[in-house]
Amino acid sequence: MIRFEAVEKWFGQHQVLAGVTGEVKRGEVVTLLGSSGSGKSTLIRTVTRLEDIQGGQVLFEGVDVAGRGVDINRLRQRVGFVFQAFNLFPHLTVLGNITLGLKRLRKMPKAAARARAMTELDRVGLADKADALPSRLSGGQRQRAAIARALAMDPDVMLFDEPTSALDPEMVGEVLRVMKSLAQNGMTMVVVTHEIGFAREVADTVWFLDKGQIVESGPPAEVLDDPSHARLRSFLSRRR
Amino acid sequence: MGYVFDPAAVLTGQYLDWFIWGVATTIALTVAAWLLGMTLGIILTLVRTLPFRPLEWVVAGYVEYHRNVPLLVQILVWYFGVPQLLPRAIRMWVNGHHSEFLLAMVALGLAKAAYITEDLRSGIRSIPKTQYEAARSIGFNYLQAMSYVILPQALRIVIPPLINQTLLLFKNTSLAMAIGVGELTYRTREVDSYTFKTFEAFAVATIIYLSISFAIMALGAFADRRLKLELR
Numbered sequence: 259m260i261r262f263e264a265v266e267k268w269f270g271q272h273q274v275l276a277g278v279t280g281e282v283k284r285g286e287v288v289t290l291l292g293s294s295g296s297g298k299s300t301l302i303r304t305v306t307r308l309e310d311i312q313g314g315q316v317l318f319e320g321v322d323v324a325g326r327g328v329d330i331n332r333l334r335q336r337v338g339f340v341f342q343a344f345n346l347f348p349h350l351t352v353l354g355n356i357t358l359g360l361k362r363l364r365k366m367p368k369a370a371a372r373a374r375a376m377t378e379l380d381r382v383g384l385a386d387k388a389d390a391l392p393s394r395l396s397g398g399q400r401q402r403a404a405i406a407r408a409l410a411m412d413p414d415v416m417l418f419d420e421p422t423s424a425l426d427p428e429m430v431g432e433v434l435r436v437m438k439s440l441a442q443n444g445m446t447m448v449v450v451t452h453e454i455g456f457a458r459e460v461a462d463t464v465w466f467l468d469k470g471q472i473v474e475s476g477p478p479a480e481v482l483d484d485p486s487h488a489r490l491r492s493f494l495s496r497r498r
Numbered sequence: 499m500g501y502v503f504d505p506a507a508v509l510t511g512q513y514l515d516w517f518i519w520g521v522a523t524t525i526a527l528t529v530a531a532w533l534l535g536m537t538l539g540i541i542l543t544l545v546r547t548l549p550f551r552p553l554e555w556v557v558a559g560y561v562e563y564h565r566n567v568p569l570l571v572q573i574l575v576w577y578f579g580v581p582q583l584l585p586r587a588i589r590m591w592v593n594g595h596h597s598e599f600l601l602a603m604v605a606l607g608l609a610k611a612a613y614i615t616e617d618l619r620s621g622i623r624s625i626p627k628t629q630y631e632a633a634r635s636i637g638f639n640y641l642q643a644m645s646y647v648i649l650p651q652a653l654r655i656v657i658p659p660l661i662n663q664t665l666l667l668f669k670n671t672s673l674a675m676a677i678g679v680g681e682l683t684y685r686t687r688e689v690d691s692y693t694f695k696t697f698e699a700f701a702v703a704t705i706i707y708l709s710i711s712f713a714i715m716a717l718g719a720f721a722d723r724r725l726k727l728e729l730r
Binding site: 341408 | 628629631632633634635636637638639642646647650651654727728729
């Protein structure tokens with residue numbers, strides 16, 4: 259579904275992605291591990307062209323996302339993106355955040371958009387917060403609302419950029435539970451995270467990035483329990 | 499001395515009518531110029547944030563002209579200058595339809611737009627870039643992201659300076675008397691010259707200006723309370 263082919267990305271003189279090649283298959287949950295600065299967030303941001311790349315290709319359903327004929331706005335509707343800092347729209351209620359795309363892009367009538375939004379809110383356990391402003395929610399609730407917002411657009415794949423890194427420890431669980439149930443329902447997911455437990459339990463494949471390259475990849479049991487790469491060993495030992 | 503302060507003398511018969519017409523014209527001019535200024539201010543803001551440098555320079559030039567040339571001069575240019583550039587048919591039409599009101603509205607509205615776009619730009623700058631990214635990630639194009647996500651927030655942030663701009667606009671409508679718009683100041687001068695009750699006439703005008711100003715401030719404060727962004 260998503261293919262990275264020798265992807266290179268530079269920020270000025272600094273190379274963040276140094277030839278990343280890998281594939282995310284439909285229905286697969288891929289977890290990206292790596293220390294900060296390893297390029298994992300940048301990598302998933304290239305899928306929807308939040309970051310442009312300088313070398314290689316990112317293919318979505320076999321089509322180069324930077325290709326000439328690609329309507330990036332249409333592509334983004336098919337790819338849900340969840341940010342570390344939630345990025346809910348503070349001037350809209352939780353419901354308003356979710357219905358905005360449905361009404362304006364999907365041209366759904368108000369009632370249908372509302373019903374759709376409530377389904378998603380129910381799924382993330384926030385139906386009772388529909389009319390609250392984001393400022394009235396806890397961090398965990400905000401992130402679940404952000405996930406509902408992305409899900410409402412009915413994406414083919416969900417990208418998560420450190421979805422629990424900005425949360426207080428006691429709120430991490432509720433967000434991970436939502437993500438886990440998504441995975442169990444067959445959603446294709448790419449998750450940048452520091453939650454080794456989540457990777458072990460939910461992921462089909464783990465990619466370990468170091469200095470802008472995937473240095474190790476495979477099923478979590480293999481990669482996490484029997485790491486061959488020294489960097490991964492030290493990364494894991496710091497997080498036990 | 500022997501001056502008797504007698505406000506009732508200017509609030510009777512045709513003088514009262516003049517005041518009422520004056521107030522109505524002042525309010526109409528304020529509202530019309532405000533709407534024009536807001537609309538154009540928003541458009542200019544969208545244009546100047548487009549990733550195309552020359553447009554930014556055009557807007558910057560627009561802003562500097564309107565900020566640095568006296569408003570009265572701008573009004574006079576619009577009234578005495580611009581119509582001459584128009585095709586005859588349009589000129590005739592405008593002249594037959596209260597051209598002084600129309601052109602004062604245009605002059606005031608265009609000048610206001612320059613200030614509003616400056617306020618809006620600083621409002622937009624204070625919104626985190628991640629909001630724009632989130633909007634684009636849902637699938638909105640640039641214009642949609644601006645109109646549904648960024649501008650609604652920026653407008654809320656700049657309500658206090660916008661109240662200030664509205665007050666200035668309201669008071670500046672009095673400059674339109676220079677081209678014969680029958681607004682409150684013009685009518686007050688008229689009452690004054692008919693009655694020689696200078697203090698009474700201007701006392702009435704002052705009280706009217708003050709009341710409307712206070713009403714604008716109260717309305718603005720209400721809007722600010724209701725719409726203020728809760729960020730934390």
